[in-house]
Amino acid sequence: MTPSTTVTGDWLLEVNNLSCGYGGDSVIRDISFALSHGDIGCLLGPSGCGKSTILRALAGFLSPNTGEIRLQSQAISLPGRTLPPEKRKIGMVFQDYALFPHLTIADNVGFGLKDLAKSEKRQKVMELLKLVHLQDLADNYPHELSGGQQQRVALARALAPEPTLILLDEPFSNLDADLRRRLSLDVREILKTLGISAILVTHDQQEAFAMCDQVAVLRDGQIQQWDVPYNLYHEPSNRFVASFVGQGGFIPGRTLGPDAIDSELGVIHGNRAYKWEPGTLVDVLIRPDDIVYDPDSDLRPKVIEKTFAGTSTLYRFRCSEETEFEALFRSHLDFHLGESVPVRVEADHLIAFERTG
Numbered sequence: 001m002t003p004s005t006t007v008t009g010d011w012l013l014e015v016n017n018l019s020c021g022y023g024g025d026s027v028i029r030d031i032s033f034a035l036s037h038g039d040i041g042c043l044l045g046p047s048g049c050g051k052s053t054i055l056r057a058l059a060g061f062l063s064p065n066t067g068e069i070r071l072q073s074q075a076i077s078l079p080g081r082t083l084p085p086e087k088r089k090i091g092m093v094f095q096d097y098a099l100f101p102h103l104t105i106a107d108n109v110g111f112g113l114k115d116l117a118k119s120e121k122r123q124k125v126m127e128l129l130k131l132v133h134l135q136d137l138a139d140n141y142p143h144e145l146s147g148g149q150q151q152r153v154a155l156a157r158a159l160a161p162e163p164t165l166i167l168l169d170e171p172f173s174n175l176d177a178d179l180r181r182r183l184s185l186d187v188r189e190i191l192k193t194l195g196i197s198a199i200l201v202t203h204d205q206q207e208a209f210a211m212c213d214q215v216a217v218l219r220d221g222q223i224q225q226w227d228v229p230y231n232l233y234h235e236p237s238n239r240f241v242a243s244f245v246g247q248g249g250f251i252p253g254r255t256l257g258p259d260a261i262d263s264e265l266g267v268i269h270g271n272r273a274y275k276w277e278p279g280t281l282v283d284v285l286i287r288p289d290d291i292v293y294d295p296d297s298d299l300r301p302k303v304i305e306k307t308f309a310g311t312s313t314l315y316r317f318r319c320s321e322e323t324e325f326e327a328l329f330r331s332h333l334d335f336h337l338g339e340s341v342p343v344r345v346e347a348d349h350l351i352a353f354e355r356t357g
């Protein structure tokens with residue numbers, strides 16, 4: 001789906017041509033995307049691109065200037081007509097957990113269950129705490145729990161009123177890298193088990209890729225690409241997505257045919273047919289995993305940078321002033337700065353953009 005097309009169909013969430021912002025200005029401009037029932041979507045982008053603003057519009061804290069938001073086919077946001085947050089059946093999980101410090105874990109989780117009898121409420125709370133593996137800490141207080149545990153409580157609390165959609169605003173950014181990874185996978189499993197849809201806001205692409213079914217890459221208030229993680233990495237729709245997602249950089253090339261480009265790294269073939277005339281000047285995306293060590297190769301660029309990272313080493317190579325690229329090798333392949341190393345390109349996905357300027 002292209003980002004700016006109006007969406008139609010049987011979706012859980014539909015955002016159609018939405019523009020919204022602050023004080024009459026639009027920070028978000030004409031965005032459209034749709035989420036299927038049970039899917040986890042992500043808003044990914046650099047700081048200030050408008051991720052939280054979209055989340056606020058979904059939650060009902062901001063009214064649209066134009067466009068609409070539909071949840072289960074019901075219009076919940078239209079210009080001048082916005083359903084209040086508490087009537088949306090949307091749960092929220094925040095970066096700072098936002099638990100009530102004076103309430104026990106069980107009371108935090110049960111906070112939104114005002115209509116249930118005491119015994120029913122306790123049963124439901126214990127079921128939710130079991131789901132997030134915290135049933136033994138029901139009578140503890142938030143300050144007695146680790147950050148990861150507190151975020152599980154926040155998730156259980158958001159799930160308690162059985163929302164239609166959960167919004168997760170940078171929920172793991174206060175946690176260390178290892179815990180982030182584990183908790184994001186746990187949260188995905190919990191949401192999938194319950195069949196609850198969610199929108200995650202993050203600027204961490206590994207988290208987005210590990211946890212989400214569909215990801216929107218945003219820049220300056222507009223969606224650049226809304227796609228599955230594999231396509232964002234291997235089929236980026238423009239230069240910004242290509243540079244923002246994953247590692248890598250561009251080298252100059254010249255098209256030989258629809259699926260072959262000549263460059264200082266030799267002729268690069270791919271699985272994509274481009275419509276350019278032969279001889280068109282292009283920039284070719286080279287990712288570090290597109291380059292392999294090959295002792296038989298005649299291509300011998302020089303190492304100009306080297307970053308040791310334990311199991312692997314990231315090298316930066318130079319063929320000429322115009323052609324520099326990175327390669328990721330297992331760390332037993334140990335080369336020194338200035339050394340000429342035999343390498344070749346091994347890329348299935350040929351990503352190129354016509355050179356401008």
Ligand SMILES: Nc1ncnc2c1ncn2[C@@H]1O[C@H](COP(=O)(O)OP(=O)(O)OP(=O)(O)O)[C@@H](O)[C@H]1O
Binds near residue numbers: 045051
């Ligand atoms: N309450 C506000 N009033 C006016 N402008 C705001 C307000 N909140 C955000 N903005 C502006 O809107 C733009 C988008 O902000 P937003 O918080 O949505 O970005 P973000 O992608 O979530 O950034 P981050 O990753 O840093 O949280 C920014 O230029 C920001 O300065």
